[in-house]
Amino acid sequence: MSAAGRVVLAIHGGAGGPPAEPDAQAEAERALAAALGAGWVVLGGGGAALDAVEVAVASMEASGCFNAGRGAVLNRDGGVSLDAAIVDGATRAAGAVAAVERLAGAIAAARLVMDRTPHVLVAGPGAESLALAAGLPAAPAGYFRRAPAAATGTVGAVARDAAGRLAAATSTGGITGKLPGRVGDSAVIGAGTWADDRCAISATGWGEYFIRTAFAHDIAVGVGRLGLSLGEAARQALDGVVALGGHGGCIAVGAAGEVVLPFSTAVMYRGVIDGDGPPRVAVFPESKTT
Numbered sequence: 024m025s026a027a028g029r030v031v032l033a034i035h036g037g038a039g040g041p042p043a044e045p046d047a048q049a050e051a052e053r054a055l056a057a058a059l060g061a062g063w064v065v066l067g068g069g070g071a072a073l074d075a076v077e078v079a080v081a082s083m084e085a086s087g088c089f090n091a092g093r094g095a096v097l098n099r100d101g102g103v104s105l106d107a108a109i110v111d112g113a114t115r116a117a118g119a120v121a122a123v124e125r126l127a128g129a130i131a132a133a134r135l136v137m138d139r140t141p142h143v144l145v146a147g148p149g150a151e152s153l154a155l156a157a158g159l160p161a162a163p164a165g166y167f168r169r170a171p172a173a174a175t176g177t178v179g180a181v182a183r184d185a186a187g188r189l190a191a192a193t194s195t196g197g198i199t200g201k202l203p204g205r206v207g208d209s210a211v212i213g214a215g216t217w218a219d220d221r222c223a224i225s226a227t228g229w230g231e232y233f234i235r236t237a238f239a240h241d242i243a244v245g246v247g248r249l250g251l252s253l254g255e256a257a258r259q260a261l262d263g264v265v266a267l268g269g270h271g272g273c274i275a276v277g278a279a280g281e282v283v284l285p286f287s288t289a290v291m292y293r294g295v296i297d298g299d300g301p302p303r304v305a306v307f308p309e310s311k312t313t
Contacts, residue, residue, distance in 0.1 A: 029281075031297040062075040065078055076181065080179065110192075118140075130194045179225025179227060197230070207234070224239040232270075236260065238264060261273065261286075292306055
């Protein structure tokens with residue numbers, strides 16, 4: 024590699040309990056591979072990390088295999104609401120949407136907030152109106168389907184491009200049976216999503232605990248101020264979540280392109296692609312992706 028370092032994309036499709044249906048697990052693994060391929064079209068062609076993470080997350084949203092976009096789980100009232108965020112580590116620009124119900128996916132709306140407004144987080148009907156006015160697709164009748172048991176988690180992506188820029192994106196349908204209007208960590212910059220010039224992070228798990236520990240920013244502080252390795256910082260931050268009673272995991276990429284994928288749950292759907300071979304997808308702890 025040049026001084027720009029390793030070009031890499033890592034993704035996750037949620038952390039949780041063991042998969043119940045082999046067919047659904049296989050479908051989710053195919054969706055992960057497809058998302059890695061879509062993101063790599065951007066990165067492998069010299070494109071920006073920011074664009075790659077958006078494309079990868081949008082692919083997972085559209086697949087219906089995960090708790091994001093088409094596969095979002097149901098609220099207590101039987102409806103669906105989506106949260107998402109995207110962060111450009113090179114500029115610290117960020118955009119997020121929360122509690123949106125009429126959109127087919129949320130990550131494009133988060134990018135819209137970042138690119139076309141002075142805001143970081145826009146929620147509810149205001150976010151929907153902004154997105155629909157800009158031409159983003161509404162969810163047609165019957166679009167949403169509850170995520171299969173194999174992959175009931177949030178989706179996310181982190182990347183490092185050929186110019187050394189880092190980016191992160193996360194999208195979710197939240198927690199099954201949540202109160203309408205509830206917002207989890209995915210849309211909260213510094214909790215479920217973060218990127219700067221040292222690391223990029225996307226988290227998955229019980230969002231309230233990731234908010235309470237400022238999880239993603241805690242990793243960034245560990246790397247930037249405390250001098251920890253990315254792996255050490257991520258593990259310590261996850262230990263903080265577990266200590267409060269939460270669970271989950273994350274994907275993170277560092278300034279040199281190193282990737283870590285820790286989780287405290289039985290499984291975490293995840294994948295990595297770096298151009299040195301085919302996409303690598305894993306589910307169980309003993310599986311290897313790097």
